[in-house]
Amino acid sequence: MGVLEKIKELEDEILRTQKNKATEYHLGLLKAKIAKYRRVLIEKSSSGGGGGGFDVSKSGDATVALIGFPSVGKSTILNNITNAKSKMAAYEFTTLTVIPGMLNYKEAEIQILDLPGIIEGAKEGKGRGKEIIGVARSSDILMIILTPHNAEKEFNTITRELTGMGIRLNESPPDINIDKRSRGGLSIIKTKKNIKIDNKTVFAVFNEYGIHNAVVIIREDVTVDRLIDSIEKNRTYKKMVVCINKIDLADDKTRKELREKFKDAVFVSATDQKGSEELKEKLFKSMNFIRLYMKPLGGKPDMDKPLMMKADCTVGEAARKIHREIASNLKYSLIWGPSAKFSGQRVGLDHRLKDGDIITFVAKNH
Ligand SMILES: Nc1nc2c(ncn2[C@@H]2O[C@H](COP(=O)(O)OP(=O)(O)OP(=O)(O)O)[C@@H](O)[C@H]2O)c(=O)[nH]1
Ligand SMILES: [Mg+2]
Structure with a gap:
């Protein structure tokens, strides 16, 4: 039987199964099995090319x-x-x-x-x-x-x-943290009272994935589907x-x-x-673009041509967008504006930027 037939068979079984608290665990298992079969298909489509002119070079913001x-x-x-x-x-x-x-x-x-x-x-x-x-x-x-x-x-x-x-x-991605361990079994920590999924279901899903030792912190009222999403990497x-x-x-x-x-x-x-x-x-x-303005060291910021970046981007990502060499050759960066604690704050590559920030990149050989 091919992957598609197996998926179909499992999907049919889900349709035939009554949905209630008593079957939650069984449905969870079926869904995890489907997700594992689907993974093969997803990997095929996202790995390189696809051929037939579907490779398009990305440009723009x-x-x-x-x-x-x-x-x-x-x-x-x-x-x-x-x-x-x-x-x-x-x-x-x-x-x-x-x-x-x-x-x-x-x-x-x-x-x-x-x-x-x-x-x-x-x-x-x-x-x-x-x-x-x-x-x-x-x-x-x-x-x-x-x-x-x-x-x-x-x-x-x-x-x-x-x-x-x-x-x-x-x-948004599920608010779940999975910390795999080498021993100690599976411990499930729910951080809120309203998290309704039962531990038996969580155990069944993790078991299906062969994860027997881990600390799982669940911070939202998660569905089985989103629980599976948190395990799948794709x-x-x-x-x-x-x-x-x-x-x-x-x-x-x-x-x-x-x-x-x-x-x-x-x-x-x-x-x-x-x-x-x-x-x-x-x-x-x-x-959700943010606008960043570049300022040469000791000069005036260029307020006419902002660098458009996705919200929450880091200094490192902004540097890379301008030029890969700037990023690899960066000595330090200075920022002014909404994300700066004070004017001209010196920040690292991981600093997260906000709309309207002004940045000076200083190169190593400067
Ligand atoms: N009445 C009407 N017809 C439209 C409108 N937009 C597109 N069409 C017509 O719909 C037909 C299909 O338009 P396309 O733009 O080729 O559609 P497509 O989605 O690119 O089609 P495929 O490439 O074949 O998937 C053409 O005859 C268009 O003129 C609209 O707003 N109103
Ligand atoms: Mg078309």
Whole structure:
């Protein structure tokens, strides 16, 4: 039996099993088994290339992948908001590979990747599913594009495909700490009263992974799925922006329903050039960029061209973004602004920066 059949068999067993406190442990075991089989598939799709032109060199301050069913208007949107020219047509699977475009918005350069349509079964390799998901895994933000009359169904299918490949959307990593030991058994420490998962389930899951000695600190009311996520190393946590395109085809009633179901979605009509500005703003905001200003030693800061970085970045990451050599040749850094305790504070590579900080990098040979 192949991996896919085994997964299917386990999934069917989950569907047949009643969900209650008494079966929590058994369900946990089944889910852990599925996760282990899925790992093989995830490793295949994220290890190198994928081939067929799906290797795209990243550029800009952040990368967005366009994920949606065939013909929902991904390429039309890309062409509207970037400098790219991706072929658009009324038939499905017009786009067969990844097409990059650059959006310059405010002070940021956002790379947007147009992709072929995703279909049900993508995670098992249908269409160019594995390659699409591979690109999604390496992007910073996923823009999920839906159409008005099938929005919910499309959304559910897409999230199921992505979730099955280890991608978590708008979720934070589980607040669980696993400290593996060489002996001493498994001790489970729950830091809050409301953590409902029972120890038998936790034991079963860890046992399935062959982890028999560890201190596990659980700091949130964790589900079995998130417990498994904390053990698996290949989970990736992505922000998503939901865009409902072809809104020109929806009447008022449909729009109202969509608004209720997708509260944060941006409504767009790509062919009518409507909603593009809102979409750009939404993408920019969701990136949570911070602006950093460079100041030469003893000189004035350059306030015109900030360095755009992801929130919470370190001095080392900022140095690397400018030039790898600066990072490796750095003697020390001085900072002014929100993250500095005092003006001109000398900081190390691990210091975390804030929006509006001014930095001076001083090289070793200076
Ligand atoms: N009515 C309407 N049609 C649209 C809109 N956006 C795109 N279309 C049409 O939808 C069709 C598909 O557009 P594409 O941009 O090629 O869609 P795609 O998602 O890139 O398609 P694939 O690459 O095949 O997955 C074209 O005929 C577009 O003109 C829109 O906002 N409203
Ligand atoms: Mg296309």
